[in-house]
Amino acid sequence: MNVDQLFFNHATTKSVVAADVNAISVLADAFVRISGMSVFAIDFDEHKLIYQSDKLIYLDETTLDDIKRECANPYWSLISEETLNHLLDIREHSLLADIDIPLDEYKSHVCTIDYPISIRNHELFITQRFTPLVMREDGITKVGMFAICSSNKKEIESTITTSSGKRFRYDFDTKQFVNQIIATTLTPTEKAVLHRVKMGMTNGEIAKSLYITINTVKTHRTHIFKKLQVRTINEAIVLAENNHLI
Numbered sequence: 001m002n003v004d005q006l007f008f009n010h011a012t013t014k015s016v017v018a019a020d021v022n023a024i025s026v027l028a029d030a031f032v033r034i035s036g037m038s039v040f041a042i043d044f045d046e047h048k049l050i051y052q053s054d055k056l057i058y059l060d061e062t063t064l065d066d067i068k069r070e071c072a073n074p075y076w077s078l079i080s081e082e083t084l085n086h087l088l089d090i091r092e093h094s095l096l097a098d099i100d101i102p103l104d105e106y107k108s109h110v111c112t113i114d115y116p117i118s119i120r121n122h123e124l125f126i127t128q129r130f131t132p133l134v135m136r137e138d139g140i141t142k143v144g145m146f147a148i149c150s151s152n153k154k155e156i157e158s159t160i161t162t163s164s165g166k167r168f169r170y171d172f173d174t175k176q177f178v179n180q181i182i183a184t185t186l187t188p189t190e191k192a193v194l195h196r197v198k199m200g201m202t203n204g205e206i207a208k209s210l211y212i213t214i215n216t217v218k219t220h221r222t223h224i225f226k227k228l229q230v231r232t233i234n235e236a237i238v239l240a241e242n243n244h245l246i
Helices: 003-008 018-035 081-093 188-198 203-210 214-228 233-242
Strands: 038-043 048-052 110-119 122-135 141-150 157-161 167-171 176-179
Touching: 018 038, 018 048, 018 141, 081 110, 157 233, 188 203, 188 214, 188 233, 203 214, 214 233
Parallel strands: none
Antiparallel strands: 038 048, 038 141, 110 122, 110 157, 122 141, 157 167, 167 176
């Protein structure tokens, strides 16, 4: 199986075999090295964990008393019943049938959820980012990858971002993912920073080209993230381009 087949095999109905798991593990190990995030992959057909990175954030702090339920997602075993119900609602409505996007975009979407886990009676928020690896032709995910890091959020939130820059935020009142229109503008300097990031320039190179300090570059990046409500600079670039902000 080559990489294209691994990521875009919509027709398969067979279980994930050892060769597939090995390919996923190689790719996931590489991502862990680059990102430093905690990563695992789940075979949804078999309801089992098929890959996890050597270290999973917070999980080495747990005790037997913390484990609340059996779950393929190791973090979902550490959530309250209330949180579980919220996450099940989000997962149910994150399906292709409930979101107005083409299958080609859905197969590479990223679903981000901030939610609390409980360790030793202390609540810790994490950010969970999910993307499909193998999907059936009807849009149902067979295998998905999760990346986990700590979160500064205080409430459960979820968004879906597509490769074309479309962004949907989960509304807990209507229990739907609502298309989020980017109604903001970037300052000329913020645009200049974003253009240079896209060119592959470092913060130091950007600072030198704009005659500002590195700390000022970082401040502009922070403002861009807040305005566009994104977590990564790549998301910011895609959203800004597709909403004609740069």
